[in-house]
Amino acid sequence: MTKKERYEAFVKYFSESYPQPETELQYSNPFELLVAVVLSAQCTDARINKVTPALFRDFPTPEYMASSHFDELFPYIRSVSYPNNKTKHLLALSKKLVEEFNSEIPTTIKELTSLQGVGRKTANVIVSVLYNQPAMAVDTHVFRVSKRLGLVTQTAKTPLEVERQLVKHIPEEYISRAHHWLILHGRYVCLARKPQCEKCEIIHFCKYFEKNKL
DNA sequence: AACTCGGGGCA
DNA sequence: TGCCCAGAGTT
Numbered sequence: 584m585t586k587k588e589r590y591e592a593f594v595k596y597f598s599e600s601y602p603q604p605e606t607e608l609q610y611s612n613p614f615e616l617l618v619a620v621v622l623s624a625q626c627t628d629a630r631i632n633k634v635t636p637a638l639f640r641d642f643p644t645p646e647y648m649a650s651s652h653f654d655e656l657f658p659y660i661r662s663v664s665y666p667n668n669k670t671k672h673l674l675a676l677s678k679k680l681v682e683e684f685n686s687e688i689p690t691t692i693k694e695l696t697s698l699q700g701v702g703r704k705t706a707n708v709i710v711s712v713l714y715n716q717p718a719m720a721v722d723t724h725v726f727r728v729s730k731r732l733g734l735v736t737q738t739a740k741t742p743l744e745v746e747r748q749l750v751k752h753i754p755e756e757y758i759s760r761a762h763h764w765l766i767l768h769g770r771y772v773c774l775a776r777k778p779q780c781e782k783c784e785i786i787h788f789c790k791y792f793e794k795n796k797l
Numbered sequence: 798a799a800c801t802c803g804g805g806g807c808a
Numbered sequence: 809t810g811c812c813c814a815g816a817g818t819t
Contacts, residue, residue, distance in 0.1 A: 621816095623814095623815090624814075624815040624816065625813075625814040625815055625816085626813090626814070626815095627813080627814085664813090664814075664815090665815090665816090668816080668817085672816085672817095699816090699817090700815095700816070700817090701816085702815060702816045702817080703815090703816090704815065704816090705815075705816085722814075722815075723813090723814060723815085724814095742815095775813095
């Protein structure tokens with residue numbers, strides 16, 4: 584099976600079997616989304632959702648956050664991963680938003696990644712959710728599942744390589760759905776150490792399944 | 798390319 | 809108590 588055929592089967596799967604997820608935007612403004620996504624690095628959504636209500640209540644805008652101090656902000660996010668780093672990032676990030684971006688959230692990957700705590704993956708999530716751009720945010724799930732399926736070359740070493748191959752071959756209108764699906768599939772089915780192939784709906788075009796004949 | 802930053806969940 | 813999870817920044 585060629586890579587081209589895998590992509591055709593992949594897109595066919597989305598068009599027939601995977602509806603557009605109802606992604607209710609759970610944040611009332613772009614700043615909240617940015618902060619939540621920065622906090623999400625190496626951390627589950629459930630843990631983020633525990634801290635965001637109080638955080639956004641007391642630091643609703645870049646100005647409020649930029650004018651606070653480490654000891655004020657830290658307690659709000661002490662239960663997320665890497666709270667020291669993220670507190671520093673959020674303080675520097677909010678200051679930069681106020682001073683260089685007129686307290687608005689930038690629209691380009693280049694500008695977003697210039698913000699502290701925002702890497703390539705986070706920036707892609709932002710432009711995808713906030714600006715409806717067909718961006719593919721490559722986390723460990725997307726990275727692993729894409730390679731297993733055979734949607735990207737087995738020699739791909741960096742998330743950026745995987746991202747470029749995926750966006751090159753998946754039609755724009757399916758990028759968002761594909762991203763959503765790859766993450767859930769990686770989390771619940773295509774597990775890192777023990778793939779649950781018996782639960783998988785798309786073994787008919789999976790390179791990993793084909794090779795290992797599970 | 799390898800290392801560091803740290804919590805929570807769960808066996 | 810110890811293993812597992814999961815990106816950005818720095819060297």
